[in-house]
Amino acid sequence: MDDPESLDILFADVGAARDQHRSPFKFLDAYGVGDRSLFFGRDNEIRDLYARFYRSRVLLVYGESGTGKTSLIECGLRSEIPAEEALFVTVRTAQDPFEAVRRALQRVLGNAPERDLDALLRAVIEQKNKILVLVFDQFEEFFLFQPASVRQAFARTVQGWLEQEGNCRLVIGLREEYLARASELEPYWPGLFHNRLWIRHLAxxxxxxxxxxxxxxxxxxxxxxxxxxxxxxxxxxxxxxxxxxxxxxxxxxxxxxxxxxxxxxxxxxxxxxxxxxIQTILGRFLEERVQSYGEGSELARQILKALVTAEGTRQFGNRQNIAIRARQFGPELSDAQVDESLQRLIGDRLVREDPDQHWYELRHDALARQIRQWMSGLEQDLVDLRQTLENRLLEYQRHGRLLETDLLATLPPFENRLALRGELAELVEFSKRRARQHKRLRFLAVATVFTVVMAFGVFSFVQWQEAKRQKVQAEANFRRANEAVDHFFTQVSESTLLNQRGSEPLRRQLLEKALNFYQDLANQRAEDPQMRAELAAATFRTAKIRNLLGDHRQAEAAYRQAIADFAVLARDHPEIPEHQSYLARSYNNLGLLLGDGGDAAAARTAYQNALDLLERLARDHPEVPAYQSRRALSEHNLGILLSDGGDAAGARAAYQNALDLQERLVRNHPGVPEYQNNLAMSYSSLGVLLSDSGDAAAARVAYQKALDLRERLARDHPEVVEYQHKLAMSYNNLGLLLNESGDAKAARAAYQKALDLQEGLTRDHPEVPEYRSYLAESYNNLGILLGGRGGDSAEARVPILKAAGIFARLTREFPQQVAYRAGWARAEGNLAWIELIARQPREAIASASRGLEADPQQLWIRINLAHGYLFDNHTAQALAIYTENKDRKLPEGKTFAEAVLSDFKVFRARGLQHRDMARIERLLREISDHGHDGSS
Missing domain, CATH: 1.10.8 (Helicase, Ruva Protein; domain 3)
Structure with missing residues (x-):
């Protein structure tokens, strides 16, 4: 075949008028009501749309990008509904949805007087005397570009129209991957999911x-x-x-x-x-058209990239913000350059213009997908970041919320290329200024903070009690003192350094100082609702400190008092959501405390109370993502409680509830790493549950999702050490699962990745014992893998020796830490088994003895000790251990005798024999048979 003919000549005159011939095809344009004579192949869908139009006042049309949803609505449906019966008004919600509806309705009425939106809608219905059909086309833009507060306000406004105006209907065109996002509108728009039609590609x-x-x-x-x-x-x-x-x-x-x-x-x-x-024709056409611009080709690429979202869909832009966005992809463009390039792109049918508002967009998402492929990874990050900032600007304009420090921390590498101007630049600057102020407060030296805070706190607290004649000033002083102590408490309770060796007495002393302040405060009473709230919050913080100090009984009492106080405040002042929020947090923390204490029933009740409150808060205040986040965490905590209690189905449902909420938070707030971290935590917990339930395939999927999230967090936020720690934990969990599933090669690779991360953490942060503990755990797991299923005992010995050494040092440094002692015992017990397989019984005896010294309750280590004595020809000592413990139960349910008999089978399979093994087997079976009389 000859080289394909250049597509340029096929589109050389695409901008010229063609009065002589009517094109039978639409290129990338949608069919309109005037194209009905050319619209073939969709008769079944048109009939379905027509029937559903009269079935409910809300009709949802969804499908993949490129299935022709807009054409079906604008040409197919509109042509079937008589013009004298219904007035179709199409609205795009990428910009301000309220203003978009207003402009569309004003075009219907012409030069109508100014009026509010509700009155304008009623005027259209009354003057036209028809059903008003609002068509929300490309409605995924509503979720892409509008913050939660705007979405909720618009949904409520439209709800009012549907309830009050009998002749108002909605037809919504939506890409199917955004169908789940539309669930947030279901409470407002009745029938949204009951009257829907799925549009597929043409058969x-x-x-x-x-x-x-x-x-x-x-x-x-x-x-x-x-x-x-x-x-x-x-x-x-x-x-x-x-x-x-x-x-x-x-x-x-x-x-x-x-x-x-x-x-x-x-x-x-x-x-x-x-x-x-053929499959590359669109990309080639796009490339050839841009290349035909010669020196202007790179300029055109800049413009086209500026019209693509982070998700690879098209987005609106006027000349000004197109020029600003284009700066991310190349040199700054003049107004004349932008205008000239846009006109060429319009002439080539790549871009369309809204003649009323002079907004520009690509003709189809298919073009956006091609253009996104031009972008480098950095350029895609820039688009994503700018889109996040533009959404946050709307939040700031409506609610005054500045940018979080986590989001600000991502900006420095990109600021020059982002070229922020105007309101966006002001928002970033205001947010930085506030963050600097907070940082100065947070990073005062602990000793200075402690001295100043306590002195000021006592002085102000006395003022608050005694200076009734100066009540306003005293209360202001008190609140400043309270805020300062709050900062102090947060620093002490969350400090990594104060959790390390040698710092426990200081940490306890500092926490007790804060506790005294809160305890004195909580014992006061006040009539002012604001002061009552401060006192209840002090009780809540008292409970947290009691729990941190290990005073669990007093912590429980304080949480119950906080619950009682906030319940009264929430009842008396339902208009203040913070009271309900604190009440929910108190229930959640009480649930954690009760669950750890073994009272599962009471813990479950506490979690359910928290969830009921948070569900209501999230529904009534969707603009506050913290309520959704706390609700997800309570669902996660409930899942852990149910899993520990053996209710796998209930735990899985709770985890899924948490995941649904957290997935939505991550989609809506991609710049908040906390939400990604919490989502990873829930996937990890679900993976553990599924693995324990025997569903290895589903567990692997869950672990992989947690792993993907944590890899991204560790990559994007290298300054947050905890993300690397969590990533290592995910690799370790995956290794355990793969080993249990028989995929030793993949398990070893996962363990090695965990070890690489943990060795770096231990090297860079030797003051954090937790990192050393997890490093030892991974070494232990790798050793078990290498020594299992006929593995090399010499190779397995190396990592387990490392694990035992690390745990032994941790036990010496922190003798009160039971977990480190148990880890040491576990490693020594595993090492004893490896020595047995390696035919080194004396080393096995030594390792098992050290393990039992660390934790005498580990029955399985006693089995390895007995095996060591047997193979070292100390049969009497071995037999004594075998017979003394024969009926004791191991955690997995086996008796001691059953475990010994099972081990003997492994020894024989490995070629290990001893002359007394058969005699011991007979003895254990006889003892076992005689030891059971049928009683229960």
Missing amino acids: RSDAEAAIVGPCEVCGVALEQGLVPHILTDLSGGGSEVELPIFQVVFDSLYRKALLETPEHPRLTLDAYRELGQ
């Missing part, structure tokens, strides 16, 4: 009708065999055809035929073959 038979029908109408001939040949190529042997490529191919053939025989255009197989690779 081949329908695609043939969509080709032949328009060509017959427009007098365009088709060579025999052309249509089935092209459809086979377009469907890839499948049963469906993608509309964007379909339209571009046939529009290209038509324009080529029009150039060659304008009076009698005919589409031929030869012309089709000249197009080249």
Whole structure:
């Protein structure tokens, strides 16, 4: 085949008027009501739409990008509804949705007087005397570009129209991947999910009708065999055809035929073959058009990239913000350059312009996907970050919320390329200024903070009690003292350094100082609701400190007092959501405390109370993501409680509830790493549950999702050491699962990744014992893997020796830490087994003895000790241990005797024999048989 003909000549005159011939195809434009005579292949969907239109006042049309949803609504449905019966008004919600509806309605009324939006909508219905059908097209833009507060306000406004205006209906066009996001609108728009139609790509038979029908109408001939040949190529042997490529191919053939025989255009197989690779035609057309601009090609690329979202969809822009966005992808552009480039792109049918508002956008998301492929990783990050900032600007304008420090921390590497201007630049500067102020407060030296805070706190607290004549000033002083102590408490309770060796007495002393302040405060009483709230909050913090200090009984009492206080405040002042929020937090923390104490029933009740409160808060205040986040954490905590209690189904449901909430938070707030971290935690917990339940495949999926999130967090936030620690834990969990599933090679790779991270953490942060503990655990797990299933005992010995050494040092440094002592015992017990397999019974005896010294309650280590004595020919000592412990139960349910018999089978399989093994087996079986009399 010859080289494909350049697509440039096929589109050379795409901007010229064509009065002589009507094109049977639409390229990347949607069909409108005037195109009904050309709209073929969708008769079944049109009938379904027509029937559903009258079924409910809300109709949802959803499907993949490129399935023709807009054409079905604007051409198919509108052509079926008589014009005298209904007035269709199409609205795009990428910009301010309220203003978009206002402009659309004002166009209907012409020069109408200014009025509020509700009155304007009523005026349209009354003056036109028709059903008003608001068509929210490309409605995924609503979720992409509008913050939660705007979405909620708009949903409530539309709810009012549906309830009060009998002649108002909604038709919504939505990409199917945003269907879950639409669930937040269901409480406001009745029937949203009950009256929906899924639009799929054209079936081949329908695609043939969509080709032949328009060509017959427009007098365009088709060579025999052309249509089935092209459809086979377009469907890839499948049963469906993608509309964007379909339209571009046939529009290209038509324009080529029009150039060659304008009076009698005919589409031929030869012309089709000249197009080249069909699946890449759109990308090639786009590339060739841009290349044809010569020196202006890079400028055009900048403009086109500025019209693409972080998700690879199109977005609106006016000349000004297109120029600002384009700065991310190259040099600064003048107004004249932007205008000239936009006009060329419009002429080439790549970009369209809203004639009223002079907004510009790509003609189709198919183009956006191609353009996104041009972007480097850095450019994609810039688009994502700017989109996040633009959404946060709307939040700031409505609610005064500045940017979080985590988001600000991501900006420095990108600020020069972002070229922030105007309101966005001001928002960033205001947020930085506030963050600097907070940072100065947070990073005062602990001793200075402690001295100043306590002195000021006592002085102000006395003032508050005694200076009734100066009540306002005294209360102000008190609140400043309270805030300062809050900062102090947060620093002490969360400090990594104060949790380390040698710091426990200081940490306890500092926490007790804060406790005394809060305890004195909590014992006061006040009539002022604000002061009552401060006192209740002090009780809550008292409970937290009691728990940190290990005073669990007093912590429980304080939490119950906080619950009682906040319940009264929430009842008396339902308009203040913070009271309900504190009440929910108190219930959640009480649930954690009760669960750790073994009272599962009471803990479950506490969690449920927290969830009921948080569900109501999240519903009533969707603009506050913290309520959704706390609700998800309570669901997660409930899942852990149910899992520990053996209720796997209940735990899985709770974890799934947490995941649904956290997935939504991550989508809506991609710049908040805390939400990604919490989502990873829930996936990890679900993975543990699924693994314990025997569903290894599902567990692996959950672990992998946690791993993906934590890898991204560790990469994007290298300054947050905890993210690297959590990532290592995920690799370790995955290694355990893979080992249990028999995939030793993959398990070893996972353990090695965990070890690489943990060795770095231990090297860089030797003051944090937790990192050393997890490093030892990973070494231990790797050793078990290497020594199992006929493995190399010499190779397995190395990591387990490392684990035992680390745990032994931790036990000496922190003798009160039971977990370190248990880890040491576990490593020594595993080492004893490895020594047995390696035919080193004396070393096995030594390791098992050290393990039992660390933790005498580990019965399985006693078995390894007995085996060591047996193979070292101290049969009497071995027999004594075997018989003394024969009926004791191991944690997994086996008796001591059953475990010994099982080990003997392993020894024989490994070629290990002892002359007394058969005798001991008979003895243990006889003892076991005689020891059971049938009683229960």
